[in-house]
Amino acid sequence: MRISTAQMFNQNTSSISKGQSATNKILEQLASGKKINTAGDDPVAAIGVDNLRQKNSLVDQYVKNIDYAQKHLGLSESKLGSTETVLSSMREQFQRAANGSLSQSERQMIADEMKDSLEELMSIANTRDESGNYIFAGNDTNNPPFAFDSNGQIVYSGDSGERQSVVASGVTVGTNVPGDTVFMNAPNPLGDYGVNYLPSQQGDFVVEKAAIFDPAAHIEDTYTFNFVDNAGVLDLQIQDSGGTVVSTVPNFDPSNPVSFNGIEVKLSGQPVAGDSFTMEPQETVSILDTLNEAIAMLEDPTIPNTSQGNSKLAQLLNSIDSGQIQVSTARSIAGNSLKSLESISTNHAEEKIVNDSALSMLEDLDYAAAITEFEKQQLALNAVSSVFGKVGSISLFDYI
Helix, strand or coil: CHHHHHHHHHHHHHHHHHHHHHHHHHHHHHHHCCCCCCCCCHHHHHHHHHHHHHHHHHHHHHHHHHHHHHHHHHHHHHHHHHHHHHHHHHHHHHHHCCCCCCCCCHHHHHHHHHHHHHHHHHHHHHCCCCCCECCCCCCCCCCCCEEEEECCEEEEECCCCCCEEECCCCCEEEECHHHHHHHHHHCCCEEEEEEEEEECCCCCCHHHHEECCCCCCCCCCCEEEEEECCCCCCEEEEEEECEEEEEEEECCCCCCCEECCCCEEEEEEECCCCCEEEEEEEEEEECCCCCHHHHHHHHHCCCCHHHHHHHHHHHHHHHHHHHHHHHHHHHHHHHHHHHHHHHHHHHHHHHHHHHHHHHHHHHHHHHHHHHHHHHHHHHHHHHHHHHHHHHHHHCCHCCC
């Protein structure tokens, strides 16, 4: 078999090229520290590396979302804690001002202090985050959510939106607490109706319950309760907004609830003939409006130390208590969300460790093995080059 010069030359050139390619590949691996730099290095392992990197990128995004949620929920929780402190102080001030031994000037001083506290509450309710967004405005974060209207009432101009952040696969967490949930929509402690005590009241009584017990029979309206003398016996007449008597209770006993039009009303104390009060539908109470009303009551010299004032005081205190519970509940929700985020963040950190370990096994270079292989390739390349140089220099003329 004859081997031509061209064939020999091509074979040696191919061997040298392969050796140089293998050497360059090892040099690239040594420079990057990775044994897989292109998909062609190991197609199967490259797919695994790509999947793990995608998982890590997703985890990194979840972690960023968690950081955002923790920052905003932490701010909300802190402000709600401040709200609880202010509310507790205002309740004590209001209860102290109801002391019958205080003069009107002393009550006014307390009312002025409560006004300052109410302004502080309004400032908390209109808190902004680091980006200038109002944290208690729901989704309408560009405008102050709370303000006084022309009638001196506190209005909420935000919405009930809760902004969600995806913190894990299939898991979302609210990053805000809407202001109406915190400050405006506390459950009415009486039930479904609010009571208006009138200046003509002489008896000492308080409405403890005014709730719907039969929705099918319920007729929503404004009702007036009149206590009348019937030959020395106290009767109760209930009128609707048109003045029609819808129910009469002869020989009224405050210990027994009164039921009419699907509504149950329970009183404590003892009304007298000539007393009356009205009630209208009201499912929720606003802690801010309640405090505003409490201040107005203290500033009115005709209300304290009267039967009407005592009844109204009890009602306002109950509404303040309901508002405090609402704020505490909102703070608990924010706190529980923060606790959940900590747990989810820990899970992500553990997942990242597992992914990084798997990535290391797939793509990290064994430097000792790589250097040994590099030296073997160098030795082989030098040998092939040396042989090729010697064989390539042989000529027939050397033997003539």
